[in-house]
Amino acid sequence: xxxxxxxxxxxxxxxxxxxxxxxxxxxxxxxxxxxxxxxxxxxxxxxxxxxxxxxxxxxxxxxxxxxxxxxxxxxxxxxxxxxxxxxxxxxxxxxxxxxxxxxxxxxxxxxxxxxxxxxxxxxxxxxxxxxxxxxxxxxxxxxxxxxxxxxxxxxxxxxxxxxxxxxxxxxxxxxxxxxxxxxxxxxxxxxxxxxxxxxxxxxxxxxxxxxxxxxxxxxxxxxxxxxxxxxxxxxxxxxxxxxxxxxxxxxxxxxxxxxxxxxxxxxxxxxxxxxxx
Numbered sequence: 001x002x003x004x005x006x007x008x009x010x011x012x013x014x015x016x017x018x019x020x021x022x023x024x025x026x027x028x029x030x031x032x033x034x035x036x037x038x039x040x041x042x043x044x045x046x047x048x049x050x051x052x053x054x055x056x057x058x059x060x061x062x063x064x065x066x067x068x069x070x071x072x073x074x075x076x077x078x079x080x081x082x083x084x085x086x087x088x089x090x091x092x093x094x095x096x097x098x099x100x101x102x103x104x105x106x107x108x109x110x111x112x113x114x115x116x117x118x119x120x121x122x123x124x125x126x127x128x129x130x131x132x133x134x135x136x137x138x139x140x141x142x143x144x145x146x147x148x149x150x151x152x153x154x155x156x157x158x159x160x161x162x163x164x165x166x167x168x169x170x171x172x173x174x175x176x177x178x179x180x181x182x183x184x185x186x187x188x189x190x191x192x193x194x195x196x197x198x199x200x201x202x203x204x205x206x207x208x209x210x211x212x213x214x215x216x217x218x219x220x221x222x223x224x225x226x227x228x229x230x231x232x233x234x235x236x237x238x239x240x241x242x243x244x245x246x247x248x249x250x251x252x253x254x255x256x257x258x259x260x261x262x263x264x265x266x267x268x269x270x271x272x273x274x275x276x277x
Contacts, residue, residue, distance in 0.1 A: 007043065010090040012082035015158040018070040019119065020082040022053075023063045024090060032059055034103070034130035035123055035238070035273070038094035040066065045077050050093065054273070056122035058129035067159065069119040100271045101236045103127070106134075109236040110142045111227055113268075115216070115249050117149045117241025120275035121159065124148070124240050132186070142230050145187045145223055147214050149245070151194040156203055189214060216252045220268065224256045227266045235266060240273040 010024040022040070032038075032055060039050040051074060057065040070076040081088060103109055112131055114124035128146055135141040150156060191210045192199055202208050227235055239249040250270050258265025 007089040007091055009087050011087055012085065014079060014082045015067075016152060016154040018076075018079065018152075019155065019158070020068050020070075020075075020079050022066040022068065022090070023057075024092075026062060026064045030064070030092075030095075032064075032095035033098065034058055034126040035099050035271075036095035036097045036126075038066070038092050038096070040093075041091040042078065042081065043089050043091065044081055045074065047091065049074055050091070051075075052096070054123045054275075055095065055126055058126055058133060060130065060133045067119060067122045099127075099238075101238075101269050103131070103236055106140050108234045109269075110140045111145075111223065111230070111232050111235045112141075112143070113145045113147070113220070113223055113235060113237045115147045115214075115219075115237065115239045115241070115245070116275075117245045118151065118155075118275060120240035120242075120245075120273065121148050121150070122240075123273050123275070124238055127238050135185070141185065142232060143187065143223070143226060144185065145189075145219070147189045147191070147216075147219060149191040149193050149214055149241070151192075153192055153200055156190065156192070156200065156209065189219070216248055217255075220252050220256050224266045224268075233266060235268050237268050237270045238273075239270055241275050243274055246272045246274065 008024055008027070010022050013021040015021050035054070037052050037054045040053055041047060041050045053066045053068055055064060056067050057063060068075050068078055070079045101109070103112070114128050116124040124146065128144060131139070131141065131144055188207065189210060190207065191212060191214045193213050195211045199211060200209055223235060227233070237249065237253055239246050250272065253268035253270050256266070257268045
């Protein structure tokens with residue numbers, strides 16, 4: 001259901017030096033799907049300047065959250081506004097957009113791969129949190145793999161992409177059934193691409209941080225091997241980040257997808273969203 005422009009109060013929180021988190025109570029007349037976006041404006045900045053921002057919360061959550069990175073004049077002014085006040089009036093239109101993958105097809109897509117770069121994690125976290133919530137309510141899910149490549153170490157602890165424990169018992173697949181000993185329903189890989197001698201090797205909760213860029217070929221091949229052993233023929237892939245990353249994801253998924261002439265194999269279906277770091 002589309003949401004009108006009438007003003008409401010939003011909470012502003014500067015989570016890093018150049019990222020602001022926006023949150024507001026989800027109205028009764030506002031419903032959305034994971035991965036959608038809204039158009040927002042702040043009267044304190046301009047009532048006419050609407051900007052498209054991905055929703056980073058999941059539909060089941062009480063609050064709608066958005067994350068904006070200071071990449072242009074408007075977003076930098078928004079960060080300055082957030083530094084001066086904790087709440088502000090917001091105008092919202094939407095939601096808009098839809099995924100090119102029917103992620104609601106629970107029988108087909110029992111394995112999901114989310115690959116994000118930088119602030120693109122907001123789109124992927126909406127999808128991932130929604131899928132995990134559906135799994136708690138009975139959705140068939142054999143594996144959710146979450147890959148996040150990020151330059152800024154401050155974002156690692158400021159933006160937990162799932163905000164839920166990543167080590168989960170897998171009630172769907174037993175080790176002796178699959179042969180791959182899956183100890184986690186969720187596999188999360190976080191990569192810090194710009195490192196120094198002071199770069200963290202783990203998050204505050206103990207999760208490991210890899211240094212360098214993700215080996216997409218190894219990750220997607222690993223997921224293909226898991227899918228074939230689990231009897232899964234289709235994998236949904238959500239790729240969100242800079243164009244170079246999206247090209248790499250699509251090319252690698254094509255290389256590992258079964259050909260039209262093959263009777264057996266795994267098909268990777270890719271939905272992409274372009275985000276600058």
